[in-house]
Amino acid sequence: MRLAAFQSNGRPAIGLRLDQEIVNLTAEGLPATLDELLRAGPEGLAAVKRAGTSARSRLPLADIDWLPPVQMPSKAIAVGLNYVDHAAEGNFEPPKYPVLFHRFPSSWVGHGQPLVRPHVSTQFDYEGELVVVIGKAGRYIDKGRALDHVAGYSLFNDGSIRDYQFKSAQWMMGKNFDRSGAFGPEFVTADELPSGATGLKLQTRLNGQVLQEANTRDMIFDVATLVSVCSEPFALQPGDIIIAGTPAGVGFARKPPIFMKAGDVCEVEIEGIGLLSNPVVDGD
Numbered sequence: 001m002r003l004a005a006f007q008s009n010g011r012p013a014i015g016l017r018l019d020q021e022i023v024n025l026t027a028e029g030l031p032a033t034l035d036e037l038l039r040a041g042p043e044g045l046a047a048v049k050r051a052g053t054s055a056r057s058r059l060p061l062a063d064i065d066w067l068p069p070v071q072m073p074s075k076a077i078a079v080g081l082n083y084v085d086h087a088a089e090g091n092f093e094p095p096k097y098p099v100l101f102h103r104f105p106s107s108w109v110g111h112g113q114p115l116v117r118p119h120v121s122t123q124f125d126y127e128g129e130l131v132v133v134i135g136k137a138g139r140y141i142d143k144g145r146a147l148d149h150v151a152g153y154s155l156f157n158d159g160s161i162r163d164y165q166f167k168s169a170q171w172m173m174g175k176n177f178d179r180s181g182a183f184g185p186e187f188v189t190a191d192e193l194p195s196g197a198t199g200l201k202l203q204t205r206l207n208g209q210v211l212q213e214a215n216t217r218d219m220i221f222d223v224a225t226l227v228s229v230c231s232e233p234f235a236l237q238p239g240d241i242i243i244a245g246t247p248a249g250v251g252f253a254r255k256p257p258i259f260m261k262a263g264d265v266c267e268v269e270i271e272g273i274g275l276l277s278n279p280v281v282d283g284d
Contacts, residue, residue, distance in 0.1 A: 027057035082245025111185030127158035127246035128204030128268035214247030
């Protein structure tokens with residue numbers, strides 16, 4: 001299944017995509033957010049299937065005002081240096097343990113919404129990434145069972161303010177400027193994709209130019225490993241997300257560097273999951 005979060009009459013709603021239409025599940029009595037739906041466990045997704053077969057509340061896909069798939073995850077864990085070639089282009093050794101940091105929901109927007117380049121920097125970089133969405137709670141999750149805890153996947157542009165990121169040894173500042181990243185457009189259930197979302201082509205394009213191209217099989221730490229490791233310090237909860245890292249081709253490592261600026265359009269696409277597209281604007 002492919003689920004979308006969107007605005008309906010100024011309020012959040014959740015929908016099931018059927019070709020070029022969205023079934024308004026919230027209008028059919030289901031929760032208004034994917035967060036609530038995932039907390040309902042397997043019954044939540046089962047209710048989607050039941051509602052989707054008979055629902056009359058439908059909207060054209062082209063009319064959707066997209067929201068990020070998950071509204072308020074209790075944890076949004078991002079992974080750095082998870083592709084060997086990306087570590088190399090930044091002059092880092094490939095990590096032997098995942099490099100983890102956090103992103104706040106205020107730092108991302110939905111599909112089609114503008115990414116904001118802050119006026120304090122001209123080093124606004126793109127990073128196309130896979131998002132892992134947790135559907136089943138757990139702590140100290142064994143790697144062999146980790147994929148049982150994954151509800152599905154989405155896309156992320158881990159927009160980064162590089163001069164702030166590299167002001168110190170930790171990356172929180174450069175990764176959390178308001179509206180600097182993007183998340184969406186849809187949530188795709190795990191059963192729609194290969195196990196662990198492996199073997200999927202990833203591209204990032206800026207104004208149509210391909211700047212990143214890789215395959216999810218090239219991640220140093222696969223989805224199962226990331227889920228297991230991230231569950232060690234705290235229990236993962238339904239709706240938590242893991243932003244699984246970006247491949248080589250980022251702007252700061254290019255010669256000359258390429259950074260996003262007002263008027264640009266950045267696209268992240270992963271085979272089988274979708275296309276996340278956002279214009280870039282200047283902030284105050």
